[in-house]
Amino acid sequence: MTLQQLKCAVEVWKCGSINKAAERLYMNQPNISRLIKNLESEFHLMLFSRTSSGMEATQDGKMFLTQAEKLVRNTDTFEHSFKNGVDSSTTVRIALPRGSYLTKAFANTLNAFPKTSSLQISYNETNNEDVINCVSSLGYDVGIIRFPIEFESNYKKLLTEKHLKFQKIMLFRFAVVMRRDHPLAGREYVHLSELSEYTALIHGDNHCLSFSDAETDRLYRTQLYKNSISIFERGSQFDFLRDIPDTFMLVSPLPQDTLDTYGLVQAKLPENEIGLFEDLMITPRDRHHTNFVQRFMHQIVEIEREIMEE
Template sequence: MNLQQLRYATEIEKTGSITKAAKNLYMGQPNLSKSIKELEQELGVTIFERTTKGVKPTRIGLEFLSYAHTILAQMEELESLYKPRSEKDFSFSISVPRATYLTAAFTDFLTEYVGDGPIDVHFRETSSMAAIQDVASGSSQLGIIRSENIHERYFLNFLSNMHLECKPIWEFQMCLLMSKNHPLASCNEIVYHMLDGYIEIAHGDFQVPSLTAADLSETAKNMGSKRRISIYERGSQYDLLKRLPGTYMWVSPIPCSILQENGLVLKECAVGAVSKDLLITRTGHIFTKEEQAFLNTVRRFTENNPFQVGHTR
């Protein structure tokens, strides 16, 4: 077994076809089929089974491919770390939750550290489960996931099974974000029942790895709102909050300068969930100077706490 065979197998998994995989790999189909057959014989397992629509991994094949992705991602990371680089090269990739404080920190980080040399930067806002898959597959070197404290153990178990490490970045209470013209914006204190009848704006791809029936019931009870608009792009949330009367969102604390720019306010609510943002990496990950600089910038944001909750100006 060699790395080339692992690349062959993952390409077949991606395309679902030996013919398409061979084309993408610039090789003949017979040679690809022969290589996979030799790999299966060496391992003593069947990785792929033929279907009317092509090929798909067997149960044990899925397990093998999970390890193959991890090995290939680690090899790519080694090559990236030790290949010759100019001091001016700038490389960075991360998958994060849709959090304004992170995008603000990311902007400050780029402003401070990007020079005039080559850059290769990937910043993806996505769900926690997608961020985990990005890091596990190597498409992102770093990830940040968000978990309510009541769900944290499920994420920790899932990360352990995926051979990923994590450490907390910030723990906070979720706040209500709304227009300064919202009927509740002038209230000194908001309790949960006061939100009845108003429209919640929510990100539509929230996922928890595995919940029991009791946990699902508790989660459903806490989610509450019977009037909800689910969105998948963070860019539209501020426009909806400003222009659609009576809308609100549950969010992490937002820098006060951004609130003022958008005519929004943050309000505390007695039942706001306590949440935690966690940094995730592959096991044994070695941080680059760019990654460490970004994390330092995030730390400055959370420690200096440039946030404003409860004010209407």
């Protein structure tokens, strides 16, 4: 038995598909099939059965894979903590959505954190599916996912199945952000119907999970916009908002200093036109919050309070 065999088997279990597991592990499908077959031969059991919906763990397979997943996760944590002699207290990997209040909280945390001889930070802005994969499979310390409140039960069910802990960190409604000289600027409220003639900036990699096909449309109201630009890098959104006069974007509420830096303003959407959204922090179930993560969560609460008071 090798760690690679266990990682392959666990990933197939999570994905329900050898092809999807191969994509995530950057391996080819025949190699994964061979490794799993050898693992089954060694332990004299069948881990998976093929069904119309994909690869499904057998009863014996579920028992085996549950223990294998714990072993893989603990090994990743061990390597993450001690590889190259880096102190785990100064090594942080986080995956989260694009949100200026989150980057400000992270920067504040980092600036106030005691410096040691080595500091390793990975800050990965991405979509919900990747965030969950980073925390459940790739050894990330913490993740944050964002979704309409209607999908809360779906996400919590998925996170529980993946043995992840979760904690609500913010409830909000999207704001409309635009240039100070935008035709709709200066108003407290803007109606969605009024945005149809302007150019929407939309993050192009907000992939939906399989149980929520309507999520991207629900997030960004894409069906309303005649003109839109899909972007994949958060810095571009501020450049475009600043340099293209008729652009706008639906975002989580921005801190005032961020608006001032880029010459932007934000307006509210009527409550009957946009629902509540939730940012949820997720961590591995068997891992305690590090000092850095605890400080980060405190900063999020502080900045959330500032935004809501503005």
